[in-house]
Amino acid sequence: MAKKLKAWQGWLIYGGSLVVVFVLGIIVSSLIERRSEVASIFNNRQTKMSGIVTQNEKFKVDFPNEYESWKATEDTTFKSEFNGNAQHDDLASHPAEVIFWAGYAFSRDYASPRGHYHALEDMRNTLRTGTPFTRDQNIQPGTCWTCKSPDVPRYMKEHGIANFYKAKWSDLGAEIVNPIGCSDCHDPATMNLRISRPALIEAFKRQGRDITKASQQEMRTLVCAQCHVEYYFKGDGKYLTFPWDKGLTVENIEAYYDSLNYSDFVNPISRTPILKAQHPGYETTRMGIHAQRGVSCADCHMPYKSEGGIKYSDHQIMSPLAHIDRTCQTCHRQDAEVLRQNVYDRQRKCEEIRDKLETELCKAHLEAQFAWNHGATQQEMQPVLKLIRQSQWRWDFGVASHGAAFHAPQEIMRILGNGLERALQARLAIAKIVAKHGFTGDIPLPDVSTKEKAQKYIGLDMNKLRAEKQRFINTIIPKWLQEAKAKGRLTREM
Numbered sequence: 001m002a003k004k005l006k007a008w009q010g011w012l013i014y015g016g017s018l019v020v021v022f023v024l025g026i027i028v029s030s031l032i033e034r035r036s037e038v039a040s041i042f043n044n045r046q047t048k049m050s051g052i053v054t055q056n057e058k059f060k061v062d063f064p065n066e067y068e069s070w071k072a073t074e075d076t077t078f079k080s081e082f083n084g085n086a087q088h089d090d091l092a093s094h095p096a097e098v099i100f101w102a103g104y105a106f107s108r109d110y111a112s113p114r115g116h117y118h119a120l121e122d123m124r125n126t127l128r129t130g131t132p133f134t135r136d137q138n139i140q141p142g143t144c145w146t147c148k149s150p151d152v153p154r155y156m157k158e159h160g161i162a163n164f165y166k167a168k169w170s171d172l173g174a175e176i177v178n179p180i181g182c183s184d185c186h187d188p189a190t191m192n193l194r195i196s197r198p199a200l201i202e203a204f205k206r207q208g209r210d211i212t213k214a215s216q217q218e219m220r221t222l223v224c225a226q227c228h229v230e231y232y233f234k235g236d237g238k239y240l241t242f243p244w245d246k247g248l249t250v251e252n253i254e255a256y257y258d259s260l261n262y263s264d265f266v267n268p269i270s271r272t273p274i275l276k277a278q279h280p281g282y283e284t285t286r287m288g289i290h291a292q293r294g295v296s297c298a299d300c301h302m303p304y305k306s307e308g309g310i311k312y313s314d315h316q317i318m319s320p321l322a323h324i325d326r327t328c329q330t331c332h333r334q335d336a337e338v339l340r341q342n343v344y345d346r347q348r349k350c351e352e353i354r355d356k357l358e359t360e361l362c363k364a365h366l367e368a369q370f371a372w373n374h375g376a377t378q379q380e381m382q383p384v385l386k387l388i389r390q391s392q393w394r395w396d397f398g399v400a401s402h403g404a405a406f407h408a409p410q411e412i413m414r415i416l417g418n419g420l421e422r423a424l425q426a427r428l429a430i431a432k433i434v435a436k437h438g439f440t441g442d443i444p445l446p447d448v449s450t451k452e453k454a455q456k457y458i459g460l461d462m463n464k465l466r467a468e469k470q471r472f473i474n475t476i477i478p479k480w481l482q483e484a485k486a487k488g489r490l491t492r493e494m
């Protein structure tokens with residue numbers, strides 16, 4: 001028989017129910033009020049938009065919080081143990097990279113990225129893009145602009161996707177003038193998230209997936225995956241393509257490239273056909289625990305912020321370590337410093353393997369050169385070149401992906417460890433080859449311990465390259481911007 005409640009217990013349950021109903025009413029009221037605020041913003045927008053709006057400042061009146069936080073990507077003061085948002089010369093820190101990229105534009109200049117606000121400035125200024133008036137063999141295709149500006153989808157719509165890709169980089173300087181911004185990720189009319197770059201849509205389609213069926217939470221990652229991915233320029237038309245047809249792992253993508261007998265360039269030192277990883281951030285993120293738990297890029301890199309009673313996504317896209325209280329601690333209850341050190345610990349372990357791999361891989365390239373110079377044959381060297389190619393691909397895949405040592409530390413350590421193993425195998429094979437041709441002992445290696453020494457060794461005249469680029473910055477770029485402003489494509493002051 002059920003026990004009868006005492007009077008005070010009944011009143012307690014009644015009072016508790018009232019409190020619960022009251023709290024739920026407040027929550028519902030707050031949600032309705034928030035929805036009303038959002039609806040009011042969209043129903044009373046002062047600037048009606050449609051199509052592709054390339055000038056980011058046009059969004060300022062209706063979305064001041066988002067705009068001001070986006071503009072804060074101009075700031076470069078944040079610094080962590082491993083980089084930050086200031087530009088850092090990676091070749092100076094890791095001179096072996098000059099040897100890895102000999103014969104390729106990255107051996108000239110490789111700096112860490114700054115915020116989205118600086119995307120075009122850094123693209124114009126880097127030595128990698130070459131200079132159009134010197135018949136520079138390293139002048140890049142128009143495809144290199146793809147992720148740098150909302151002017152890209154505008155140009156694609158006006159002139160065609162293929163025509164954009166096959167143009168020369170220097171031919172589009174007066175067209176691509178507004179840095180990464182609102183229309184890259186949002187439909188200006190509705191502000192819904194959208195995919196503005198065709199390569200991601202095409203990659204999904206080849207996999208039999210319909211990107212239009214993606215959820216809102218998935219879109220908060222996919223808008224980033226338009227650009228933060230591995231890609232290559234396919235065919236003579238330099239058509240931007242994501243190599244995902246066999247899968248997203250380092251081995252899957254390598255198998256895809258191998259099936260096409262594709263290489264980005266041939267290293268003239270070791271004569272190895274090299275795969276250059278771009279920045280496979282999306283791929284490596286998918287291998288980590290956060291993505292597996294449904295966490296999106298925006299959850300950590302664009303945390304919510306409240307000001308004046310308004311809640312919005314912070315568009316100062318940067319390291320989550322800059323705002324641990326709004327990023328990590330929304331899920332994790334540990335102290336901020338504990339969480340920061342947890343991240344650094346993972347990064348340090350990956351960095352340790354990276355340094356060892358770079359040392360061995362650099363020696364493998366140089367020792368391969370020695371072997372060629374001492375009579376090694378193509379048949380003898382073929383297994384060596386395969387090992388060097390595989391080693392460098394794994395090194396690059398693990399290093400070029402921004403934040404990979406945090407996104408998927410176990411996978412990155414596995415990838416770098418496999419790369420180290422292949423570099424050591426290559427060196428052992430080279431030692432046997434040169435012994436067969438009469439040389440025993442340690443192979444003499446040149447001093448490439450600094451960026452300057454390494455660049456001189458591979459034959460780069462850096463003073464000439466810098467002078468040519470400065471001439472380009474002083475003469476060509478101002479003409480681009482003046483032309484863009486005259487045509488109304490650029491409305492802000494440069």
